[in-house]
Every structure is written in structure tokens, then in C-alpha cells.
Amino acid sequence: MTFNNSIRKRLAFVSATAAVALSGCASTPEPIIGAASTQARSDLGQANYSHIPATTYALRASDQISVNVFREPELSVENVRLGVDGAVSLPMLGSIPAAGMTTKQFEQDVSRRLLAAGLRTPMVSVNIAEYASHLVTVEGAVEDPGVYAFQPGSRLSAAIAMADGPTNVANQEQIAVFRESPQGVLIAKFDYSQISQGTMLDPILQPGDRVVMGTDGLSVFYQNLLQALPAFGVFGVAALNNN
Incomplete structure (x- = not known):
């Protein structure tokens, strides 16, 4: 019986110490x-x-953007994702590089490409839909x-x-x-x-x-010890009772 009380006192001390530490x-x-x-x-x-x-943001692979061409809905796209190569596919233009550019720079690049493709005075706006990168x-x-x-x-x-x-x-x-x-x-x-x-x-x-x-x-040691205490306590009492 005295041995059982000694075990209980030690366990109580360890529990209190561990609780303080945690x-x-x-x-x-x-x-x-x-x-x-x-x-x-x-x-x-x-x-x-x-x-x-x-102060500025350069587009990166996996980002999603929306490209709006004023009064040209067939040339506009919503939520298009930059590929792993940093390129994006747009109507009439196909796949063009976008990564590394700001939205303003990409607007200017798309406008230049559309102008070269025959569109008169293209007005382009680009917005970032998701910073997925x-x-x-x-x-x-x-x-x-x-x-x-x-x-x-x-x-x-x-x-x-x-x-x-x-x-x-x-x-x-x-x-x-x-x-x-x-x-x-x-x-x-x-x-x-x-x-x-x-x-x-x-x-x-x-x-x-x-x-x-x-x-x-x-x-970690104290936490693991605390988790094991109830089981250890039951095992110790059972063993003593059997003796």
C-alpha cells in the first residue's frame, strides 16, 4: 500500500510539472x-x-487573369491561367508570353499585337483574378x-x-x-x-x-508522458491489486 502511494505521488508531481511546462x-x-x-x-x-x-506585381505562372478588349467581346477572356511556361492563350493571338510583366505592360503588349493583327485602336484592360502562384x-x-x-x-x-x-x-x-x-x-x-x-x-x-x-x-516528452499517465496508473494499480 505504501508503494502504491509512492507511485501516485510521483505521478502527481510529474503531471503538475508537465502541465506547468506545457x-x-x-x-x-x-x-x-x-x-x-x-x-x-x-x-x-x-x-x-x-x-x-x-510596389508593382509581375505576373507569374499559374496566376489567373482577365483580359478585356473594349467593344470586342469575342477577343476578351475571363479567368485564363498562365501556363507553367508563363504564357497565356488569347483569341486571335494564340499563346503569348505574360510572366514577368505587370498588368500595365501586358495591356500594352496585347494592344500592340492586336494592332499588328489588324484591329483598329485596340483598348485593353488586364486584371488579376487570382494570385494562384x-x-x-x-x-x-x-x-x-x-x-x-x-x-x-x-x-x-x-x-x-x-x-x-x-x-x-x-x-x-x-x-x-x-x-x-x-x-x-x-x-x-x-x-x-x-x-x-x-x-x-x-x-x-x-x-x-x-x-x-x-x-x-x-x-514533447512531457506531452507524451501526460498522455500515457492514465494508462500507466491503471496498469500499476491493477498489478498491485493482483499481488
Whole structure:
């Protein structure tokens, strides 16, 4: 009987300790009032990350656009997608390149091509229907990992929010962002706690970014232990009763 009480006391102590540890992992740091940090830390690989949203947008493969030719409905198209080669197919013109151009530049290019094809004074407007090229992968210790569409100008904190935030076993000081570049895949490290406080750069996302939230190994141990406690407790009591 004394041995059984000893086991119960140890389990209660571990449960309380684990609960405190898990609750600590879920806490949110107090924001620091004032201007948020916009300085990239090169020692963490952040040199190619920026806090400044682009003022113009260049069309990319998979984006959907609508092309309207004034008073020429047969030459107009709705929600046409740029192919993987960055080209788009339009009536009379066939497949023409679009990726890398702004909507204004593409309007001018389509107008020039229609004029050369015999259409008098073509008036063309181009609108982006869907930024389908803007996808970010969020994985690791987040509540709902997956691939998410985002609007141009969205930040790293938005990617974490789309995945429903860090889990209670997340290591918020360890976020790795993988980004493709002409030099290959670059990796930068960010601290979500510092981003939440405004003391670290919250970078603008780029299409194809991969965000990985790290895991606190100690918290994982405690969580697994807590999940096993009821079964372990029942097994221990049953074994003692049988003896």
C-alpha cells in the first residue's frame, strides 16, 4: 500500500510539472511598444528577406487573369491561367508570353499585337483574378500544417496564423524559412517570439516559401508522458491489486 502511494505521488508531481511546462510553451510574449524591427540579421541568414512590400506585381505562372478588349467581346477572356511556361492563350493571338510583366505592360503588349493583327485602336484592360502562384508550405509544430494561398505582401506571421499558430510543443525561437534563389535553396532562421514582440524582422513571404516551426523536445516528452499517465496508473494499480 505504501508503494502504491509512492507511485501516485510521483505521478502527481510529474503531471503538475508537465502541465506547468506545457502551459509555459503556449504563452505569448508581451509586445514592446514602439517601432517594430525591420533590420535583417545576416548571422541568421536573413539578408535576402525584406519588410518592404513590392510596389508593382509581375505576373507569374499559374496566376489567373482577365483580359478585356473594349467593344470586342469575342477577343476578351475571363479567368485564363498562365501556363507553367508563363504564357497565356488569347483569341486571335494564340499563346503569348505574360510572366514577368505587370498588368500595365501586358495591356500594352496585347494592344500592340492586336494592332499588328489588324484591329483598329485596340483598348485593353488586364486584371488579376487570382494570385494562384502565391503558395506557402507551413509545417512542423503548428496546429494545421499544409499549403496555403496568400496575398502579395503577406508576412511570415501571416503564414503561421493561417496554420492556426504554434502548438503547445513548438519551439517558437526556431522557425526555418526555406526559399529558392538563383544560388539554390537558402535557409534563414526566425524567432516567432521576437516577431510577436516586434523585436525581429517579420519578412514578406515569397511564392514557394517553406516555413518549418521547430519542436521543443522537452515539451514533447512531457506531452507524451501526460498522455500515457492514465494508462500507466491503471496498469500499476491493477498489478498491485493482483499481488
